[in-house]
Amino acid sequence: MSADATQTAAPTVKPGRLWIGGAYVDAEGGRTFDVLNPATEEVITTCASASPADVDKAVKAAQAAFPAWAKMSPLDRQRILWNIGERLMARVDEIATAETMTNGKPIFESKFIDTPDAAKCFQYYAGWCTKITGQTIPLSTGPFLNYTRREPLGVVGAIVAWNFPLLLASWKVAPALAAGNTVVLKPAEFTPLSALLLAECAKEAGLPDGVLNVIPGKGSIAGQALVEHPGVAKIAFTGSTEVGKGILRTAANDVKKVTMELGGKSANIVFADCDVEAAVRGAATGIFYGKGEICAAGSRLLVERAIYDTVVAKLKERAEKTPVGDPMHPKTRLGAIVREGQMNRVLDYIGKGKGEGATLVAGGERQPVGGKGWFVQATVFAGVTNQMTIAREEIFGPVLAVIPFDNEEDAIAIANDSVYGLAAGLWTRDIKRGHRVAHRLEAGTVWVNAYNRYDTATPFGGYKESGFGRDMGPEALDGYLQTKSVWIDLSEDKA
Numbered sequence: 122m123s124a125d126a127t128q129t130a131a132p133t134v135k136p137g138r139l140w141i142g143g144a145y146v147d148a149e150g151g152r153t154f155d156v157l158n159p160a161t162e163e164v165i166t167t168c169a170s171a172s173p174a175d176v177d178k179a180v181k182a183a184q185a186a187f188p189a190w191a192k193m194s195p196l197d198r199q200r201i202l203w204n205i206g207e208r209l210m211a212r213v214d215e216i217a218t219a220e221t222m223t224n225g226k227p228i229f230e231s232k233f234i235d236t237p238d239a240a241k242c243f244q245y246y247a248g249w250c251t252k253i254t255g256q257t258i259p260l261s262t263g264p265f266l267n268y269t270r271r272e273p274l275g276v277v278g279a280i281v282a283w284n285f286p287l288l289l290a291s292w293k294v295a296p297a298l299a300a301g302n303t304v305v306l307k308p309a310e311f312t313p314l315s316a317l318l319l320a321e322c323a324k325e326a327g328l329p330d331g332v333l334n335v336i337p338g339k340g341s342i343a344g345q346a347l348v349e350h351p352g353v354a355k356i357a358f359t360g361s362t363e364v365g366k367g368i369l370r371t372a373a374n375d376v377k378k379v380t381m382e383l384g385g386k387s388a389n390i391v392f393a394d395c396d397v398e399a400a401v402r403g404a405a406t407g408i409f410y411g412k413g414e415i416c417a418a419g420s421r422l423l424v425e426r427a428i429y430d431t432v433v434a435k436l437k438e439r440a441e442k443t444p445v446g447d448p449m450h451p452k453t454r455l456g457a458i459v460r461e462g463q464m465n466r467v468l469d470y471i472g473k474g475k476g477e478g479a480t481l482v483a484g485g486e487r488q489p490v491g492g493k494g495w496f497v498q499a500t501v502f503a504g505v506t507n508q509m510t511i512a513r514e515e516i517f518g519p520v521l522a523v524i525p526f527d528n529e530e531d532a533i534a535i536a537n538d539s540v541y542g543l544a545a546g547l548w549t550r551d552i553k554r555g556h557r558v559a560h561r562l563e564a565g566t567v568w569v570n571a572y573n574r575y576d577t578a579t580p581f582g583g584y585k586e587s588g589f590g591r592d593m594g595p596e597a598l599d600g601y602l603q604t605k606s607v608w609i610d611l612s613e614d615k616a
């Protein structure tokens with residue numbers, strides 16, 4: 122049942138340290154934490170663990186670098202950002218290996234999707250450096266010239282999750298730098314290595330020291346210290362809704378600016394008039410890609426009753442043809458769950474699905490590869506109602522809940538009956554229905570006859586408890602800029 126029953130010999134990765142002021146440094150007191158490979162359950166290296174004092178050093182380095190970076194000519198800034206993309210691609214093998222060995226995602230994803238998309242993100246925002254402009258505003262109050270300037274905020278604290286470590290970091294670092302801010306980046310503790318490689322690439326690309334600092338460490342210590350630090354102007358956060366709510370409360374103390382990219386429980390709606398084969402393919406990609414550890418995963422599949430049994434049968438077949446495998450094997454498409462605790466959480470939800478009366482039609486078990494690893498089979502539940510726990514809570518694993526519906530109104534009501542609103546999909550051959558339903562879904566992204574598509578040029582972010590603010594697209598820049606209105610008196614001197 123596995124793509125490759127044995128594990129390929131894993132390459133080695135170097136230990137992680139803190140990256141402050143353009144150089145590696147140890148954490149205060151030499152504190153470190155272990156970095157594990159989810160596919161082998163082994164410690165692969167260690168990484169420095171930032172204390173509040175280390176966070177303070179990083180913020181001070183970013184503050185010191187800010188004036189010169191903010192003043193640098195837009196063309197020079199553009200050139201550096203473009204080059205970061207080039208450097209990321211020049212080191213794609215090393216970066217993808219670090220990503221896969223710490224996250225458990227297939228090397229196919231980290232090498233051919235995540236790293237190239239991160240490079241494209243820097244190159245997209247490189248183009249914006251020369252295009253951040255204010256406006257000249259016609260006033261009705263007298264002879265004034267009034268114009269606006271869009272100015273950087275200062276030091277941005279970026280805190281990201283472990284599911285797309287490099288890409289999520291790039292979605293924040295690239296627009297923040299393009300807008301003229303400096304950054305202190307805190308990667309997730311499970312996956313600190315690719316953020317450090319990004320910092321190395323940035324230095325190779327000509328980024329001045331201190332403009333990007335990386336402080337691996339625990340969320341409750343390093344993350345918390347970053348949020349509390351008075352020298353940080355803004356927190357750009359990607360993570361769980363629960364941690365996001367805590368950050369919002371702390372950020373209120375000094376009215377820090379925040380953007381929140383949080384959890385999801387996205388609905389993927391299959392109408393009976395759709396191309397069924399395409400919809401089933403899209404439904405499977407929507408939940409099994411990235412092991413389902415995707416904020417926008419299409420974890421609730423809403424299927425019109427007329428084709429419900431057909432779709433469930435086809436999904437069972439697809440799930441069974443999506444075996445878990447060694448993440449380093451180029452043919453693997455379903456890797457290891459990031460940690461044992463996360464795997465147990467996924468298995469607990471599978472238990473709840475069975476306990477609440479859903480029918481398990483595929484998967485449902487842990488399945489080690491070569492006797493090791495935190496792998497969970499591609500899992501499909503049928504007969505799910507939208508009130509069941511597996512339809513309400515974010516599982517963050519390869520578990521699909523298939524829910525029947527009767528008509529368009531019913532589908533929209535079920536889809537919107539969630540505290541989350543990150544993404545949604547719908548499958549139909551009726552172009553009018555496609556637009557009509559897309560407009561009524563309470564979600565920041567809607568895919569029609571597609572799922573899990575991303576492009577740096579278009580914004581991504583949540584409605585409702587999935588957050589606010591946007592990553593990517595021109596909108597992301599708004600989160601890293603503030604507007605100043607300048608008034609010039611043009612009246613003639615009376616004397």
Ligand code: NAD
Pocket residue numbers: 280281282283284285289307308309310338339340341343344345348359360361362364365367368381382383384385415416417515517543582583587588
């Ligand atoms: P998490 O909230 O546990 O951690 C996210 C980050 O916050 C980590 O770097 C962590 O160390 C840090 N953190 C934890 N406690 C903190 C604190 N008190 N103060 C400051 N920082 C703290 O989330 P996770 O388990 O790493 O990631 C999974 C979650 O992320 C899921 O809910 C998923 O939906 C969400 N996510 C959202 C998006 C999006 O774009 N909306 C993208 C990816 C992941």
